Amino acid sequence: MMTATKVKERSLLGLKDLDSSEIEQLLERTSHWDNQSQKLTPVLESRFVSNMFFENSTRTRFSFEMAEKRLGAQVLNFTAAASSVEKGESIYDTVRTLESMGIDAGVIRLKPAGVLEQLAEKVAIPLINAGDGNNEHPTQALLDMYTMTKHFGALKGLKVSIIGDILHSRVARSNLWGLTKMGAQVQFCAPENMKAPELAAYAPYVSMEEAMQADVVMMLRVQLERHASGILQSAEEYRRQFGLTEERASKLSAGTIIMHPAPVNRNVEIDDAVVECSQSRIFPQMSNGVPVRMAVLERALL
Amino acid sequence: MMTATKVKERSLLGLKDLDSSEIEQLLERTSHWDNQSQKLTPVLESRFVSNMFFENSTRTRFSFEMAEKRLGAQVLNFTAAASSVEKGESIYDTVRTLESMGIDAGVIRLKPAGVLEQLAEKVAIPLINAGDGNNEHPTQALLDMYTMTKHFGALKGLKVSIIGDILHSRVARSNLWGLTKMGAQVQFCAPENMKAPELAAYAPYVSMEEAMQADVVMMLRVQLERHASGILQSAEEYRRQFGLTEERASKLSAGTIIMHPAPVNRNVEIDDAVVECSQSRIFPQMSNGVPVRMAVLERALL
Amino acid sequence: MMTATKVKERSLLGLKDLDSSEIEQLLERTSHWDNQSQKLTPVLESRFVSNMFFENSTRTRFSFEMAEKRLGAQVLNFTAAASSVEKGESIYDTVRTLESMGIDAGVIRLKPAGVLEQLAEKVAIPLINAGDGNNEHPTQALLDMYTMTKHFGALKGLKVSIIGDILHSRVARSNLWGLTKMGAQVQFCAPENMKAPELAAYAPYVSMEEAMQADVVMMLRVQLERHASGILQSAEEYRRQFGLTEERASKLSAGTIIMHPAPVNRNVEIDDAVVECSQSRIFPQMSNGVPVRMAVLERALL
Structure with missing residues (x-):
C-alpha cells in the first residue's frame, strides 16, 4: 500500500497546490500522449479506475473514460442518479465503499464545498478532481x-x-x-x-x-x-x-x-x-x- | 484520416441508399459471424465505438454492445437521460464533442427528423443508424x-x-x-x-x-x-x-x-x-x- | 449447450437449496480469490456476463462488476430505469431477450416475489441472485x-x-x-x-x-x-x-x-x-x- 504522502502526491485536487514544475511535467506528458499514434497503450491493464459522478457531466465523464480506456484501465462508472445516494447515503460512505471494493483510483465530481478535501484525507487511493463545486476543475x-x-x-x-x-x-x-x-x-x-x-x-x-x-x-x-x-x-x-x-x-x-x-x-x-x-x-x-x-x-x- | 466519400460508404444511415449487392454482402458477413463458434474475435481491439442513444432502447443498445464486445472494440456508452443534452446542448454539439475526443465510429439513435443525415455530412467518422425517428432502422x-x-x-x-x-x-x-x-x-x-x-x-x-x-x-x-x-x-x-x-x-x-x-x-x-x-x-x-x-x-x- | 440440470447447479438462487459442502466450497474459493495478489486473472475473458438490475443498487452492482472484471469477463450492464421495461415490457421478456443475444450468465436483482424462480426454469443460462424481493440475497x-x-x-x-x-x-x-x-x-x-x-x-x-x-x-x-x-x-x-x-x-x-x-x-x-x-x-x-x-x-x- 502507498503511504499517505505518496497517495496525496498522486491525487489531483486542484492547481492551487501544484508548483509550476509539476504543471510543466503534466503538460509534457500530455504532449507525449497527444502525439502517440496508437490509440491503445494498455499500461494500466490491471488497474481499476472508478468514475464517481455525484454531479452529471457527459463530456467530462466521457473524456476521462476515453483516457482510461486508451491506457487499458478497467473502468467502473458510478453515477449518483442511479445509486443509493438517492436513499440518503453520503458521498463519503459511497467513496469508502468503492475503495473497499478494490479500486485503485477514483475520478470524482461533486457539488458540496469542502467534501473533496476531506475525502482525500480519509481514503488511501489517489483521487482526481473532475469538478469540485465552485472550487476547482484542474x-x-x-x-x-x-x-x-x-x-x-x-x-x-x-x-x-x-x-x-x-x-x-x-x-x-x-x-x-x-x-x-x-x-x-x-x-x-x-x-x-x-x-x-x-x-x-x-x-x-x-x-x-x-x-x-x-x-x-x-x-x-x-x-x-x-x-x-x-x-x-x-x-x-x-x-x-x-x-x-x-x-x-x-x-x-x-x-x-x-x-x-x-x-x-x-x-x-x-x-x-x-x-x-x-x-x-x-x-x-x-x-x-x-x-x-x-x-x-x-x-x-x- | 478517411476521405469524406470513404466515411460515407462506411456509414449505415439506411437501406434506401444501399444497392442489393451491398445488402447481400452484409448478409453474407452476418452469416459468417453467426456461424463463428468463438464468441470473442478481437479484430477491433484498438477501436473506440460510442453508442450514442438520444432515445432510449435497452434491446438495441445491448445488441450493439454485444456485437462491439464480441469484436473486441472499446465501448463507450452515452445516453441522453444522464447527460448535458438535458441542459440544452444540441445533439449536434454532443456528437461533435465525442468525435473530438477520438471515437472511431458512432452508433446513434435519435428522434428528430433529418438530424442524422445532417450529422453524417458534418462528422468525419462513420455513423451507424440505430433508429432514426420515423425514417429508417436499417x-x-x-x-x-x-x-x-x-x-x-x-x-x-x-x-x-x-x-x-x-x-x-x-x-x-x-x-x-x-x-x-x-x-x-x-x-x-x-x-x-x-x-x-x-x-x-x-x-x-x-x-x-x-x-x-x-x-x-x-x-x-x-x-x-x-x-x-x-x-x-x-x-x-x-x-x-x-x-x-x-x-x-x-x-x-x-x-x-x-x-x-x-x-x-x-x-x-x-x-x-x-x-x-x-x-x-x-x-x-x-x-x-x-x-x-x-x-x-x-x-x-x- | 449445458443441460437444464447443469444450468441449475451453476445458478445461485439462494442458500436454502445449497448444502453445507457447497457453501464450504464457495467459502474456500472466496478465500482463494481474497488471497490472490494479482487483481486481474482473466479466466473468463470470452464470457459475457450481464448485470440485470430491475431494482437499483450501487453497491451490489459495483461489487459484481469488480468481480466480473477481475476475472476478465465481458460485462454488459442493464438497469431498468434506462430501459424498455418502462414501456411495459416484462422482466421475463427482458431476460429472455438478453439471453437470446448471447450472454453466458446473468446477475439479476428484482423486486416481485417468485419471478426469479420462474425465470430459472425457463432460461438456459446460469442466473445469480443479486437480491430477490423479500426472499434471498445469497x-x-x-x-x-x-x-x-x-x-x-x-x-x-x-x-x-x-x-x-x-x-x-x-x-x-x-x-x-x-x-x-x-x-x-x-x-x-x-x-x-x-x-x-x-x-x-x-x-x-x-x-x-x-x-x-x-x-x-x-x-x-x-x-x-x-x-x-x-x-x-x-x-x-x-x-x-x-x-x-x-x-x-x-x-x-x-x-x-x-x-x-x-x-x-x-x-x-x-x-x-x-x-x-x-x-x-x-x-x-x-x-x-x-x-x-x-x-x-x-x-x-x-
Whole structure:
C-alpha cells in the first residue's frame, strides 16, 4: 500500500497546490500522449479506475473514460442518479465503499464545498478532481493551458481574459491558479453580481472592451438554470453585454484565440457562428482533454 | 484520416441508399459471424465505438454492445437521460464533442427528423443508424432479412406482410426498401389513421385477411403511449381488428413465419401464446441482431 | 449447450437449496480469490456476463462488476430505469431477450416475489441472485459468513444476532439458511410489526438486551421509505429501542463483531461513531463481497 504522502502526491485536487514544475511535467506528458499514434497503450491493464459522478457531466465523464480506456484501465462508472445516494447515503460512505471494493483510483465530481478535501484525507487511493463545486476543475484548466501552449508555444507572458460568471466558476479558479503560476497574466470580466471579490487580489476585473484585448478570450458557460433565481436578467441582455457576439469576434486581433469549456449556450455567451470559426479552439480543447487526462491518470497510477 | 466519400460508404444511415449487392454482402458477413463458434474475435481491439442513444432502447443498445464486445472494440456508452443534452446542448454539439475526443465510429439513435443525415455530412467518422425517428432502422431490417433468409434460403419471391402503425414505423420503411431491393414483395396492413400515403406506391395496403396469406407475417409494436392522443381507440379494439390473435395464428399456413421487432405488447398486437409458438421467430430475430451488427461494425471500421 | 440440470447447479438462487459442502466450497474459493495478489486473472475473458438490475443498487452492482472484471469477463450492464421495461415490457421478456443475444450468465436483482424462480426454469443460462424481493440475497449472506469465518476461524458454534426489519429482509433469510446449515446459531430481534412469523421455527426472537450477547451483532438497514406508511414510528424512537447506539456498543463483549449489509442510516439503526469502530466489520464486509462474487461467478461459468 502507498503511504499517505505518496497517495496525496498522486491525487489531483486542484492547481492551487501544484508548483509550476509539476504543471510543466503534466503538460509534457500530455504532449507525449497527444502525439502517440496508437490509440491503445494498455499500461494500466490491471488497474481499476472508478468514475464517481455525484454531479452529471457527459463530456467530462466521457473524456476521462476515453483516457482510461486508451491506457487499458478497467473502468467502473458510478453515477449518483442511479445509486443509493438517492436513499440518503453520503458521498463519503459511497467513496469508502468503492475503495473497499478494490479500486485503485477514483475520478470524482461533486457539488458540496469542502467534501473533496476531506475525502482525500480519509481514503488511501489517489483521487482526481473532475469538478469540485465552485472550487476547482484542474483537468479543465490543464487542457486549456495545453491548448494555449500548443498554439502559442508557451504560456509565459500570455494575456488571458476570462469572461462570465466568475463567482460560481471552478474553471475560472483553476485557470487563474495554473496560468499565473506559469507566468501568464489573467484578467476577469463579469457582471457585478457574478464577480468573486476574493479573487480580485490575483486578477483585475476589466470592462468587456478591455477583455477583448488579449491573446486568449475564454468565455464561461452561463448557468441558465440560475435565470429563475434572478441572478441572470435575461439571456438576450447577457449576450448584449457579455456575449462574444459575431460583431465583437470580428474585431478581435487576428492572433487572438477563442476558448470555452463547453457545453456552449449558442447565442447566449457566444454566437453560433463564432463557435466553429477559425479563431475558435473549442473543439480542439475537447480533443486535448483526453491526453491531459491520460497524463493525470498516469501520474496517479504509474 | 478517411476521405469524406470513404466515411460515407462506411456509414449505415439506411437501406434506401444501399444497392442489393451491398445488402447481400452484409448478409453474407452476418452469416459468417453467426456461424463463428468463438464468441470473442478481437479484430477491433484498438477501436473506440460510442453508442450514442438520444432515445432510449435497452434491446438495441445491448445488441450493439454485444456485437462491439464480441469484436473486441472499446465501448463507450452515452445516453441522453444522464447527460448535458438535458441542459440544452444540441445533439449536434454532443456528437461533435465525442468525435473530438477520438471515437472511431458512432452508433446513434435519435428522434428528430433529418438530424442524422445532417450529422453524417458534418462528422468525419462513420455513423451507424440505430433508429432514426420515423425514417429508417436499417440494422433491424437487416436482421429481419437475415432471419427470413435463414429460414427460406433466399429473399427473392417471398411475400411479406407488415402489419400495424406503418405511418410512424422506421422498421416498416427499412424493411420495405431492403426487401424490395432483394426481390421480395411487401404488403402493408394498417388502420386508416396509421397508413403512410407516400409508401402506397411501393407496397399495397391490404385487408387483415389478405395479410395473413404470406410467407412472413411481421407485426409492428403498437405505441401504447399514443393511446392518450386518440390515435389508438383502445388496445382491446386494436387486438380484435389488427392483432395476431391465437385464432388468426392457428389459421396461418404451416410454412408462414411470424416476426416482430420487439418489445412486444402481449395481447395487444400479438397474443401471449403466439409469441413463443413454433412458427414464431421473435427470439431468433434477437439472436440474429448481434451478428448483423457485427457485420455492420466490421464494414464501418475494417 | 449445458443441460437444464447443469444450468441449475451453476445458478445461485439462494442458500436454502445449497448444502453445507457447497457453501464450504464457495467459502474456500472466496478465500482463494481474497488471497490472490494479482487483481486481474482473466479466466473468463470470452464470457459475457450481464448485470440485470430491475431494482437499483450501487453497491451490489459495483461489487459484481469488480468481480466480473477481475476475472476478465465481458460485462454488459442493464438497469431498468434506462430501459424498455418502462414501456411495459416484462422482466421475463427482458431476460429472455438478453439471453437470446448471447450472454453466458446473468446477475439479476428484482423486486416481485417468485419471478426469479420462474425465470430459472425457463432460461438456459446460469442466473445469480443479486437480491430477490423479500426472499434471498445469497451473495450478501456468503460475504457475511466469509467475514465471520475470517475473524473467528469457523462458523460452527457461533451465536449471531440479526436485528431489525426481519419481515422484509432477504439478508436475514439468506443468513438464517446459510448460517444454520454451517452449524451457527441465529437469533432475531425486531419490533413487533417487523417480525416474520414463519421464521420463528428456525430462530428465536429475543430482546435487545439478549441480542447484544452474541459473537456477531448484525444490524439491518431500516427502510426509511416505509416511514410514511406508518410501519416505522420515528427514526428517533427506532434508534432508542433497536439501534446499536454508542452506549450499547460500549457494553458489547470485546470479542463481539459488528456487521451491517450497508448502506447504513447513520444514527438510526447504528450510531455514526460505531460504523468505523474497531469492532465493526462493515467496510471489510464490502471488501469481502468481491472475492465472494468471484467464487460464485467461477462456479457459474467454469
